[in-house]
Amino acid sequence: MSKDKQSNPGLGSVWKFFSSVKLSFSLLLIMALTSIAGTLIPQKEPAAAYVRGFGEAGARFIHFLGLDDMYHAPWFVLIMALLAANLIICSLDRLPTSLKLMKKDPESDLKSMRRPKEKFTLPGVPGDNQDRLQGALAKLVGPVHQGDSKDGITLFAQKGAWSRLGVYVVHASVLVILIGALVGNFFGFAGNVNIAEGETVDQIMLDTRQPMKLGFSLKLNKFKITFYDSGMPSEYRSDVTFIKNGKPVKDVVMIVNDPAEFEGIDFYQASYGTTPKWLEVKYTHGHKSYDVKLPYQRWKELPDGGFAGVSVFRENVRMGQMYQGPAARILYRADAKGETKELSAFRAGAKFARKGPVNFEIIKAVSVPYSGISVKYDPGVWFIWVGCTMMVVGFFIAFYFAHRKVWLRLTETGKGRTRVEIAGATNKNRPGLSRLLTRLAVELKDQPQEAE
Amino acid sequence: MEALSNQILVAVTFAYLAASVLYLCHWVIKVNVFGTLASLLSWVTFAAQTTAIIMRWVASHEMGIGHAPFSNLFESLVFFSWTLALIYLIIELITKLRIIGAFAVPLAFLAMLYALTLDPSIKPLMPALKSNWLIAHVITCFLGYSGFGISAALGIMYLVTGQAREPGSKRALLLDDLIYQTVVVGFILLTAGIVTGSIWANSAWGTYWSWDPKETWSLITWLVYAAMLHSRFMRGWQGRRLAYFSLVGFACVLFTYFGVNLLLSGLHSYAT
Numbered sequence: 001m002s003k004d005k006q007s008n009p010g011l012g013s014v015w016k017f018f019s020s021v022k023l024s025f026s027l028l029l030i031m032a033l034t035s036i037a038g039t040l041i042p043q044k045e046p047a048a049a050y051v052r053g054f055g056e057a058g059a060r061f062i063h064f065l066g067l068d069d070m071y072h073a074p075w076f077v078l079i080m081a082l083l084a085a086n087l088i089i090c091s092l093d094r095l096p097t098s099l100k101l102m103k104k105d106p107e108s109d110l111k112s113m114r115r116p117k118e119k120f121t122l123p124g125v126p127g128d129n130q131d132r133l134q135g136a137l138a139k140l141v142g143p144v145h146q147g148d149s150k151d152g153i154t155l156f157a158q159k160g161a162w163s164r165l166g167v168y169v170v171h172a173s174v175l176v177i178l179i180g181a182l183v184g185n186f187f188g189f190a191g192n193v194n195i196a197e198g199e200t201v202d203q204i205m206l207d208t209r210q211p212m213k214l215g216f217s218l219k220l221n222k223f224k225i226t227f228y229d230s231g232m233p234s235e236y237r238s239d240v241t242f243i244k245n246g247k248p249v250k251d252v253v254m255i256v257n258d259p260a261e262f263e264g265i266d267f268y269q270a271s272y273g274t275t276p277k278w279l280e281v282k283y284t285h286g287h288k289s290y291d292v293k294l295p296y297q298r299w300k301e302l303p304d305g306g307f308a309g310v311s312v313f314r315e316n317v318r319m320g321q322m323y324q325g326p327a328a329r330i331l332y333r334a335d336a337k338g339e340t341k342e343l344s345a346f347r348a349g350a351k352f353a354r355k356g357p358v359n360f361e362i363i364k365a366v367s368v369p370y371s372g373i374s375v376k377y378d379p380g381v382w383f384i385w386v387g388c389t390m391m392v393v394g395f396f397i398a399f400y401f402a403h404r405k406v407w408l409r410l411t412e413t414g415k416g417r418t419r420v421e422i423a424g425a426t427n428k429n430r431p432g433l434s435r436l437l438t439r440l441a442v443e444l445k446d447q448p449q450e451a452e
Numbered sequence: 453m454e455a456l457s458n459q460i461l462v463a464v465t466f467a468y469l470a471a472s473v474l475y476l477c478h479w480v481i482k483v484n485v486f487g488t489l490a491s492l493l494s495w496v497t498f499a500a501q502t503t504a505i506i507m508r509w510v511a512s513h514e515m516g517i518g519h520a521p522f523s524n525l526f527e528s529l530v531f532f533s534w535t536l537a538l539i540y541l542i543i544e545l546i547t548k549l550r551i552i553g554a555f556a557v558p559l560a561f562l563a564m565l566y567a568l569t570l571d572p573s574i575k576p577l578m579p580a581l582k583s584n585w586l587i588a589h590v591i592t593c594f595l596g597y598s599g600f601g602i603s604a605a606l607g608i609m610y611l612v613t614g615q616a617r618e619p620g621s622k623r624a625l626l627l628d629d630l631i632y633q634t635v636v637v638g639f640i641l642l643t644a645g646i647v648t649g650s651i652w653a654n655s656a657w658g659t660y661w662s663w664d665p666k667e668t669w670s671l672i673t674w675l676v677y678a679a680m681l682h683s684r685f686m687r688g689w690q691g692r693r694l695a696y697f698s699l700v701g702f703a704c705v706l707f708t709y710f711g712v713n714l715l716l717s718g719l720h721s722y723a724t
Contacts, residue, residue, distance in 0.1 A: 021685045028682065032675035032704075039665040039672075039716055071663045181661075190659070228517065228576045235579055257583040257656045268658040376658035384660055388647040395640045431629070 018086055019093035027083045034079065038070040084178055091171045098164045101403070101427075110147035110156045113407040116421035117434070118441040126153050126410035126418045133408055133420070136443050140436065141406045152411030152419075160404055164427065166397030173390035180383025188378040195220035196275045196370040200243065204375045214375075216263065217243040221251075223272060223371040236269050238371040254373070264377060271372030276313040278366050279328060282348050283308070284359040291363065294330065306358075307333045311342070313365060323350055330360045403427045404436065408444075420444060453511040458572045460504040461530060465568055467497040468533070468561035475553035487550035494544075494557060498537045505534060508574065517576040522590035525713070526570040531590070532709075533563035535598035539637070543602065543630065551613075552630075555605035585652035593645030593670075599638025600677070600698075600705045606631045607698030610691075619691040628690055631698050639677045646670055665716040669708040676701050 017023065041062060042049065050059035050068060066073030122129050134155055138144050141157035148154075191206040195218060202217040221239040228234045235255055242250040242262045252260035252267075259268040279294045283302060290303045299309045309331050317327040325347040332341050341358075348361035407423040422441055426433040474490035477483070508521045521527045540556040543549075606627055610616070615624035649667070650660040661667060680697045683689035689697075 021682055025679050025682045025686060028675045028679035032672045032679070035668055035672050035675070038663065039668045039712070043663065071668075230576065232576060233579060234576060235582075256579040257652075259655060259658065266658055268656070270657075374658050378659075381654065381660060384650070388650070392640065392644055392647065395643065399636045399640070 015089060015093070018089040021090070023086050024083070024090065027079060027086060031079050031083065034070075034076060037067055041067050041070070043071070044069050080178070084175060087171045087174055091168055095168060098168070102161045102164050106145040106156055106158070107147070109158070109405060110145055110154055110407075113154060113156075113409060114423040114425050116409070116423045117437050118422040119419070120441065120445055121413055121417045121419050122445070123417055125412055125416060129410060129418045129420075130155075133410065133444055136440065137406065137408055140440055140443065141404070152409055155408040155410070156405070158403065158405040160401045163397050163401035164403055166394050166399075166401065169390055169394030170398055173387045173394055176383050176387035176390060180380040180387060183380030183383060184378040185380070188376070188380060190374070190376050190378075192270060192372060192374045193218070194273075194275070194370045194372050195240075196277065197221075197223055197368045199370075214265070216249075218267070218373075219243060219248075220371050223369045225272070236272060236371075238269055238373065240267070240373075254371075266376045266378075268374045268376065269371065270374040273370055273372065274367040275370045276310065276365055277368045279310050279313060279345075279362060280364040280366065281328075281330070281345060282359075282361040282363055284361070286357060293366075294360075299331075299333075305335055306338075307336065308360070315365065323347075325350070326362050326365060328360070328362060332358060332360075334358075402429050402432060404433055406437070406440065453507050453514065454574055457504045457507040457511060460500055460507070461564065461572070462568065464497050464501045464504065464533075465561065465564035467493060467500070468537070468557055468564055471497060472554065472558045472561050475550060475557055479551045479554040487553075490553055490557075491544065491550060494537065494541060494553065498534070498541060501530070501534050501537065505530060512574050515574060517574070519577040519581075520587045520590070521574075522586060523577055523581055524575065526567050526572050528590065528594065529563050529567035529570070532594050532597060533560045533567070535594045536560040536563060536601050539595070539598045539602045539634070540605075543634070547626070547630070549626075552606060552609060555609045555612075556602050559601050559605055580656065583652055583656060585648055585655070589645060589648040589652055592641050592648055596638045596641030596643075596645050597705050597709060599634050599641060600673075600702050603631050603634035603638060603698045604702035606634065607695035607702075610695040616692040616695075624691065628694060631694055632684065635677055635680060635698065635701070639674070639681065642670070642674055642677070646674065666708065666712045669704070669712050673701065673704040673708050676704050 042053070045068065047059065047063070047068075050062050053059075054062060062068050066075070070076055130153060134144050134146075137155055137157050142159040143157060145156045146153065147156070189206055189212065191204040191212060193201055193204040195201050197220055200217050200219040203211050203213045206212050219241045221241060223239075224235075224237045225233055226235045226237070238254040240252050240254055240260065241248045242252070250262060252262075254260045254267060254269045256269050259266050261267070276296050278296060281292060281294055283290045283292050285302075285304055285306065288304065292300070292302060292308075294300055294308055294310050296310045296313065299307045302308055310328050311331050312329040314327050316325065318324045323346060328345040330343045330345050332343055333339065343356075343358065343360055345360040345362050348363050350361070403426065405425040407421075409421040409423075411419045411421075413419050422437050422444075424433045424437050471490050471493040474486050474493060478487035478490055505521055508527070509518075512518045512521065522531060536556065537560045540553065540560070543552060543556075610624070610627045610631065613623075615621070615627055618624055619628075646667075649670075653662065653667075654660040680694070680701060683694070683697065
């Protein structure tokens with residue numbers, strides 16, 4: 001990369017800017033600071049909610065900056081993109097140096113012994129001691145390289161050179177996680193579906209409010225809540241059957257924290273409630289009245305040849321002093337080809353209701369439980385888990401392993417003794433290196449029995 | 453057994469207070485016997501707290517609603533205090549520097565004191581918390597929080613004991629290194645906590661990340677400490693600035709832990 005810098009000073013300064021640790025430091029803090037906004041301002045609420053909470057001007061400001069969905073706002077994505085660029089460029093900038101240091105020829109290290117940290121003498125000439133010292137060095141550090149000079153024998157060993165890659169593993173892991181998020185964003189989908197007990201559905205509503213066909217169906221056989229003695233809910237449970245090409249294929253039990261999977265798509269127990277199933281009404285046409293059960297959002301033939309169905313039902317409607325109680329909108333046709341009319345229905349006997357030739361009055365509403373299921377397909381999720389694993393492993397390498405080098409120099413003192421000097425170098429954790437050198441010194445001073 | 457466990461926890465609270473006072477005496481009066489007594493008391497208290505937590509766990513099983521004691525604010529505070537004491541005692545074992553106790557043990561006391569103001573009764577687990585990930589998530593998060601808590605205690609110690617006047621002294625360099633090392637421990641554990649939380653969220657809600665305020669604040673904390681770790685490679689950010697940084701970081705931790713639940717609403721609301 002130094003070549004680029006020489007040939008193109010403009011590109012060189014951009015490169016330098018993006019590879020600086022100051023930029024990483026600033027971007028991390030900028031991302032932290034800006035992220036606070038999205039935790040104070042509710043996210044993804046309808047526009048009216050912001051006007052209510054922050055006033056006209058406040059809401060306009062929020063929409064202008066995209067603060068109603070700020071973690072997907074272009075400027076926030078830009079901060080993340082800059083951080084990613086910083087990460088890539090600083091890693092590319094430093095990786096060649098790290099690789100060079102990792103692969104450095106031990107022969108050249110032999111000549112660059114550091115200032116000794118430990119010094120002592122042993123009985124016997126260097127030649128007598130060398131094997132034992134070499135053995136101890138090999139055991140505590142690694143393979144030993146030897147260099148002889150007129151001063152004496154130099155032994156060199158190193159370990160943990162590979163740990164220089166730890167920081168790159170961490171940086172790469174962040175990128176893998178970001179890639180996973182992008183993959184999920186572009187190739188995945190998320191939505192939900194409410195299924196009434198006994199019903200079967202074959203499409204879901206995406207979070208973007210578009211319906212989507214699944215290519216198979218789900219039938220909710222049963223929804224059940226169990227309670228603790230205290231009355232607190234203990235479990236929400238849906239018994240579901242997946243149906244493919246009209247045949248039941250798989251029965252599953254879905255509970256919170258234990259989703260079901262079918263054809264790569266995940267289904268989660270998310271919510272529950274009750275939904276009207278049918279409405280028992282008094283149907284009056286002219287002078288004749290019948291009790292009929294009207295289905296919800298479907299047509300039913302009436303006893304006198306007409307058709308009707310419930311389009312909307314509210315359990316409790318309050319209309320000032322006049323009325324409080326159930327209300328429904330009922331679609332009606334006089335015959336199969338007739339024009340569809342929408343009629344209102346209220347509790348039987350309600351006084352204010354305007355009576356026409358055709359009349360519906362509500363006798364009883366029968367509702368069934370439904371289960372709210374969220375549906376998710378995310379092909380990026382495996383990138384996330386791989387990235388997370390890389391990150392944690394990378395941290396251990398980066399923080400708890402160091403590239404340590406140790407030198408031993410053996411020189412003859414002239415009185416038949418050997419002077420031993422120990423020196424070391426490390427790329428991090430100096431106290432750790434000191435401990436290693438002390439341990440080595442203790443081990444080397446410890447004479448085997450037969451030598452005494 | 454539940455009642456006994458609660459009684460032990462009350463005693464533990466005041467024992468941590470007493471230990472804090474002893475550590476303070478050790479620091480101010482510089483008489484070693486106070487330090488020895490403080491250590492001894494801390495270890496005994498820590499053992500008693502461990503016992504009380506285990507008893508609470510056993511008691512929940514006897515009640516037929518067995519779950520790990522990490523299910524609400526009371527239980528999390530007791531556990532937070534326990535992890536603070538654990539990390540401090542490990543540092544004391546390594547460094548033999550008992551003065552740190554005067555700054556670290558009060559945190560364990562304060563966490564317990566807050567817990568005592570809450571309802572200690574054992575309640576059954578709500579459906580959202582019924583997962584094997586609960587234990588892994590809570591243990592990693594709180595050990596991480598405690599790493600940061602101890603680093604903030606060390607930061608206060610750095611500033612209060614005037615290390616900034618002689619940033620090159622042996623004591624100052626040791627504290628500087630300890631602040632950094634505890635942040636590293638906290639950072640790795642917070643990362644593990646966020647990861648286990650993501651895995652859990654993915655299996656419970658179908659999404660590993662939903663920018664819920666608790667998640668976002670844990671990310672903010674993570675980013676602040678990531679910046680702090682990078683500041684190690686910038687000139688002039690050691691010593692006093694690192695000490696201040698440890699306080700800012702821990703303020704983020706405290707907001708993630710308490711502030712989000714008290715002030716903001718979100719998916720983690722059961723923790724209040």
